[in-house]
Amino acid sequence: MGYRDELDTPCLVVHESILRRNVEEMAAFAREHGVAMRPHLKTHKTAEITRMQREAGAIGFTCAKLGEAEALADAGVLDDVLLAYQIVGEQKIRRLLALMDRIKVTVAVDGVEGAAALSAACRDAGKTLDVRLEINTGLDRAGVLPGEPALALAREVMQMPGLRLAGIMTHEGHVAKATNADELAEIATAAGKAMVETADLLRSNGIPVDVVSVGSTPASWYTPTVPGITEMRPGTYVFNDNSAFRFGRIGVDGCSLRILATVISRPAPDRAVIDAGSKTLAMDPPQGRKGHGYIVEYPDAVIARLSEEHGVVLLPPGMQGMEVGERVEVIPNHVCPTINLQDEMFLVRDGEVAETWPIIARGKVR
Amino acid sequence: MGYRDELDTPCLVVHESILRRNVEEMAAFAREHGVAMRPHLKTHKTAEITRMQREAGAIGFTCAKLGEAEALADAGVLDDVLLAYQIVGEQKIRRLLALMDRIKVTVAVDGVEGAAALSAACRDAGKTLDVRLEINTGLDRAGVLPGEPALALAREVMQMPGLRLAGIMTHEGHVAKATNADELAEIATAAGKAMVETADLLRSNGIPVDVVSVGSTPASWYTPTVPGITEMRPGTYVFNDNSAFRFGRIGVDGCSLRILATVISRPAPDRAVIDAGSKTLAMDPPQGRKGHGYIVEYPDAVIARLSEEHGVVLLPPGMQGMEVGERVEVIPNHVCPTINLQDEMFLVRDGEVAETWPIIARGKVR
Numbered sequence: 001m002g003y004r005d006e007l008d009t010p011c012l013v014v015h016e017s018i019l020r021r022n023v024e025e026m027a028a029f030a031r032e033h034g035v036a037m038r039p040h041l042k043t044h045k046t047a048e049i050t051r052m053q054r055e056a057g058a059i060g061f062t063c064a065k066l067g068e069a070e071a072l073a074d075a076g077v078l079d080d081v082l083l084a085y086q087i088v089g090e091q092k093i094r095r096l097l098a099l100m101d102r103i104k105v106t107v108a109v110d111g112v113e114g115a116a117a118l119s120a121a122c123r124d125a126g127k128t129l130d131v132r133l134e135i136n137t138g139l140d141r142a143g144v145l146p147g148e149p150a151l152a153l154a155r156e157v158m159q160m161p162g163l164r165l166a167g168i169m170t171h172e173g174h175v176a177k178a179t180n181a182d183e184l185a186e187i188a189t190a191a192g193k194a195m196v197e198t199a200d201l202l203r204s205n206g207i208p209v210d211v212v213s214v215g216s217t218p219a220s221w222y223t224p225t226v227p228g229i230t231e232m233r234p235g236t237y238v239f240n241d242n243s244a245f246r247f248g249r250i251g252v253d254g255c256s257l258r259i260l261a262t263v264i265s266r267p268a269p270d271r272a273v274i275d276a277g278s279k280t281l282a283m284d285p286p287q288g289r290k291g292h293g294y295i296v297e298y299p300d301a302v303i304a305r306l307s308e309e310h311g312v313v314l315l316p317p318g319m320q321g322m323e324v325g326e327r328v329e330v331i332p333n334h335v336c337p338t339i340n341l342q343d344e345m346f347l348v349r350d351g352e353v354a355e356t357w358p359i360i361a362r363g364k365v366r
Numbered sequence: 367m368g369y370r371d372e373l374d375t376p377c378l379v380v381h382e383s384i385l386r387r388n389v390e391e392m393a394a395f396a397r398e399h400g401v402a403m404r405p406h407l408k409t410h411k412t413a414e415i416t417r418m419q420r421e422a423g424a425i426g427f428t429c430a431k432l433g434e435a436e437a438l439a440d441a442g443v444l445d446d447v448l449l450a451y452q453i454v455g456e457q458k459i460r461r462l463l464a465l466m467d468r469i470k471v472t473v474a475v476d477g478v479e480g481a482a483a484l485s486a487a488c489r490d491a492g493k494t495l496d497v498r499l500e501i502n503t504g505l506d507r508a509g510v511l512p513g514e515p516a517l518a519l520a521r522e523v524m525q526m527p528g529l530r531l532a533g534i535m536t537h538e539g540h541v542a543k544a545t546n547a548d549e550l551a552e553i554a555t556a557a558g559k560a561m562v563e564t565a566d567l568l569r570s571n572g573i574p575v576d577v578v579s580v581g582s583t584p585a586s587w588y589t590p591t592v593p594g595i596t597e598m599r600p601g602t603y604v605f606n607d608n609s610a611f612r613f614g615r616i617g618v619d620g621c622s623l624r625i626l627a628t629v630i631s632r633p634a635p636d637r638a639v640i641d642a643g644s645k646t647l648a649m650d651p652p653q654g655r656k657g658h659g660y661i662v663e664y665p666d667a668v669i670a671r672l673s674e675e676h677g678v679v680l681l682p683p684g685m686q687g688m689e690v691g692e693r694v695e696v697i698p699n700h701v702c703p704t705i706n707l708q709d710e711m712f713l714v715r716d717g718e719v720a721e722t723w724p725i726i727a728r729g730k731v732r
Binding site for chain 1: 374375376408430452454455476477479483507509510628629630631632633637639644645646648649671674675689691703708709731732
């Protein structure tokens with residue numbers, strides 16, 4: 001029995017051949033441009049793909065939350081992690097110190113208060129923590145501004161016992177604003193240049209900057225190619241998603257992960273309901289396409305509305321198919337939150353379920 | 367140490383006094399109007415609150431997915447469930463038959479194909495399954511239309527061996543369209559009347575209709591009061607949320623569940639970042655308020671953007687507070703998906719963590 005009949009729905013299926021090609025292509029791109037690869041694990045949260053990325057040449061990994069790093073360290077696949085996140089609060093600092101006893105950890109800092117708390121804890125524990133300045137190159141989320149503000153923070157951090165300034169990093173997620181491929185390249189390149197200029201400014205003031213790191217799958221063809229960038233941290237590229245379709249760089253055949261779903265109701269000629277709602281597809285808005293996901297078999301059908309357990313699909317006039325009981329594969333708008341909603345993914349090889357991979361870092365919000 | 371310092375963040379805290387008041391008030395409302403109470407468990411997914419609702423007089427419960435019902439039956443708190451969902455596919459029908467051996471199960475049907483598959487399976491297994499017609503009173507999701515279409519389907523179902531037609535049900539979620547309280551009451555009342563008229567139509571054609579069931583917390587003050595409605599199935603009322611604030615019926619002090627979050631960055635005077643992003647607050651849009659949640663301590667601050675692990679909060683000019691390390695409580699826009707993102711909730715009594723409740727039906731997508 002093929003995987004489409006064997007599996008109960010909704011569930012995550014990963015097409016192994018596409019997954020492996022995605023992992024290898026991005027690894028080759030990094031090698032070609034002479035930048036180190038430090039993939040973000042938040043996308044897949046599995047030991048198996050972490051191992052696959054390591055075998056393809058990753059020098060280490062990125063996580064957002066301590067809990068993700070702890071889970072993957074427990075699985076024995078993580079020995080070097082960048083926490084691309086501010087670690088704030090007593091409970092987390094205690095866990096950070098414990099994790100530092102097990103694996104190499106680097107942490108993002110973007111302000112004096114946060115850095116000072118880490119410094120005090122590390123000094124008291126007799127440890128040295130590598131930190132990177134998080135630079136706001138335009139996303140306006142966390143991060144210190146490039147140039148002089150970054151220099152001022154770097155000078156403060158250099159004075160703090162227990163910390164070693166080990167580079168700078170940014171997440172150029174604001175490339176999502178781009179409305180075409182040229183604009184995307186322009187925003188990404190500007191972010192890369194701001195990073196390199198900031199690194200040079202720090203160096204010219206006697207502050208060593210070993211690593212200049214950028215991250216974001218949509219920007220990954222551009223930012224890492226700016227001369228002076230030393231590291232890239234893409235995440236989504238292993239699976240790709242409906243947002244990756246933008247501007248034609250990735251097609252359906254580049255999307256390795258799909259939601260296998262079942263049509264559970266056909267209440268009207270122009271309406272079908274699938275068993276994947278926001279509890280499966282997540283509510284992230286589409287970028288550049290309509291609806292809450294892309295139905296591979298019915299590209300003209302639109303997943304117009306989601307409630308938690310229902311996906312309401314509007315069908316174009318005269319469309320055949322999508323009968324009750326039929327199964328479809330949906331490419332989610334944003335693959336990362338989709339993964340976080342399930343306990344396992346099913347690896348498909350030659351049309352059969354070859355392996356079940358537990359999503360061991362799922363739900364690690366802390 | 368109080369709960370706000372003791373707990374790591376982000377996490378779910380439930381204020382017991384508000385929770386108990388919410389459970390009791392809705393139970394009293396049902397008693398007063400002579401309708402049976404069959405709460406939807408998708409909101410809380412816990413054994414503890416299921417038990418609390420039963421003690422307050424619930425005659426049974428509602429789940430969307432089989433997996434939720436299985437988990438709560440395993441915990442010994444569920445003996446009568448309505449699956450307000452189409453059960454489609456061999457794997458699920460097998461599980462349904464197994465669940466019927468353990469507890470009383472009723473299933474929604476809205477079409478001939480789905481009902482016929484259930485009928486065949488039950489007939490072969492020598493069982494009788496109670497089904498309810500799901501009626502589309504305006505949400506335009508699943509469901510057969512009221513009146514003649516419902517009658518036609520009822521006639522078909524009456525002929526099917528292994529099935530017993532046990533009533534009709536609707537989810538009047540389209541009250542969310544309302545822009546004021548009067549309009550909400552009007553939409554809810556119309557849905558209730560369509561249900562009662564449909565029940566009467568079926569009865570006048572010799573088809574018994576024992577149960578006329580409605581569900582939706584925002585509509586719960588209106589639809590169940592329509593004469594002839596026999597059952598209500600609210601879910602969100604135990605916690606309430608940012609959407610429940612609409613039209614002033616519920617205030618902050620009616621919201622028992624909050625996300626405890628920490629400020630992790632203050633990158634600009636008008637911007638703070640909290641450690642609750644879409645992986646904690648979910649991406650459900652607000653209804654009637656701005657932003658991705660309501661910060662109890664800072665009602666004028668707006669959670670303007672979410673990425674997975676970051677909530678970007680815009681602060682009004684001159685606002686004091688929200689310093690790095692400070693903790694805040696956030697009422698989510700839609701509490702149900704928020705619950706599904708965590709493994710446990712913490713019960714707060716007299717300012718202390720009194721209990722930890724595992725969210726045992728979390729992630730049961732199938």
